[in-house]
Amino acid sequence: MDLEKLVEQGINSLLFTAPVLGPDLERFLEQQGQALRKLAQQAVEEKVTHIYWVGSGNSQINLLSGKYLLDKFSDIPSDCFTSYEFVWSNPKRLSEKSWVFLASFSGATEDTVVALRHARAKNAKTIVLVNKADSLMGKEADVVFAYESKALYILPLAAAYLFALELARLQGNTEVEPIIRDLDKVPNLLKRQYLEEKEPAKNLAEQFKKETIFYTLGSGVLYGLAYKFGLTVFMENMRVHGSFMNAVEFRHGPAEMLDRAKPSFVILQGNDESRMVVARVIDLLRSQEVPLIVYDMAKYPDIHPLLAPFALMIPLQWFAVYSAFMRGITDLDERVLMGRGIMGKGNGITWP
Structure with a gap:
């Protein structure tokens, strides 16, 4: 088995995001950082009463830090849900004064499309983090951040971080300022790590x-x-x-x-x-x-x-x-069940 040849082939796979993480994070912060800061300012000005972070699998976990940081540094309550649990629990606080962040790389994850529509039915503001703006969720949400990258964990994570930290900063919490500054150091660290x-x-x-x-x-x-x-x-x-x-x-x-x-x-x-x-x-x-x-x-x-x-x-x-x-898995993107229409249902649904 020629491992280095497999690595060369794997560089283009969706799973292997390490080669692009540094450059794509740098681009994302440059291109969309200001919009995320303005969104945080809007949340403070509109006196949002509750923020929800919603997704499934990897796409829920990259939003979990948003709740962690808001809890630690701000006084706006928030919750992080898997997509169907968000719908089933149907929080009483979910209203026109709530904001709901939803993440899905494909923008067509069954669970999260259902959650998006549930939030809209409750008149909550919906903000989606997707790869492509013209995805199913991109077309239906109030605000879209399309990151145009296979970095499906790091870029939504950065969005959650910057929004939550900037919101806390605008509320007067100076503890977050060194974290925001160091976030700008991360792209260079990721570039070095890919090699080292x-x-x-x-x-x-x-x-x-x-x-x-x-x-x-x-x-x-x-x-x-x-x-x-x-x-x-x-x-x-x-x-x-x-x-x-x-x-x-x-x-x-x-x-x-x-x-x-x-x-x-x-x-x-x-x-x-x-x-x-x-x-x-x-x-x-x-x-x-x-x-x-x-x-x-x-x-x-x-x-x-x-x-x-x-x-x-x-x-x-x-x-x-x-x-x-x-372990003999040479195609990093091949799946046995996921993405084959076996586990997902609904018009336009592609995942899982």
């Missing part, structure tokens, strides 16, 4: 190529990235058994599995308030001699700790790409 993280990831993938179960743990601002890789990358793209857990919850029951089983663990360790408790989980796993990978935000001291999901994305993706190749 390749060989370390290849070595890790070789070391773990026979492992069949991966538990991915993260907390705080890294909760979403851990979920993304634990479920929507490792299981979807490497075709292995896997799961995600909040790292601080591992001590509350799941740790007892180590008496009988030693699966592989991937730990995302932040450099924020969660660090010390997650460190205790890492120490526990090392004491049990389980197969363990730790991605540590402390490696990037020049980037604000709350930007950890951006900083740890490419090392994880390189590992997933090489792991897929070493």
Whole structure:
């Protein structure tokens, strides 16, 4: 198997976003950053009473940070829902004074199209993050941010960050200013990582190529990235058994599995308030001699700790790409069930 030839072919796949993350994030912030700032100003001026973040799979998780940041730095309440749960729970607060952010790469995800229409029926303002403006959701929403890139995690994530942080800044919270400044540093970091993280990831993938179960743990601002890789990358793209857990919850029951089983663990360790408790989980796993990978935000001291999901994305993706190749999955975009009309229903629906 010629791994380097597969990497060359994989550069053009939709899964392998690392090659474009730095340049496309730089372009996105330059072209759409001001519009996101103006949207935040509008939210403050209109006295929005509640903000909802809605999506499915990866597209929900890249919005989760919006809620985290609004909760931490602003006084506007918000919630993050999977798309159908948003419809089924039918929040009482959902009204013309609510804003609903919805993300879908295709703009035609069944669950999220239904959620968009539900929000519109309640007269809420709808803002969509999609790849193409002329997608189904792009045509139906009040506000469209079309990012024109396969970077379906990082660019919507950046939109959620910039909107939430700018809103908090406009409310007078100066704590967010260094985070906003450091966000502009991230594109160059991603460009460097694409080159520097390749060989370390290849070595890790070789070391773990026979492992069949991966538990991915993260907390705080890294909760979403851990979920993304634990479920929507490792299981979807490497075709292995896997799961995600909040790292601080591992001590509350799941740790007892180590008496009988030693699966592989991937730990995302932040450099924020969660660090010390997650460190205790890492120490526990090392004491049990389980197969363990730790991605540590402390490696990037020049980037604000709350930007950890951006900083740890490419090392994880390189590992997933090489792991897929070493398991005989040579077409990174091929799916067995998804995108084939098997699991999605509705006119114009293409996913899942």
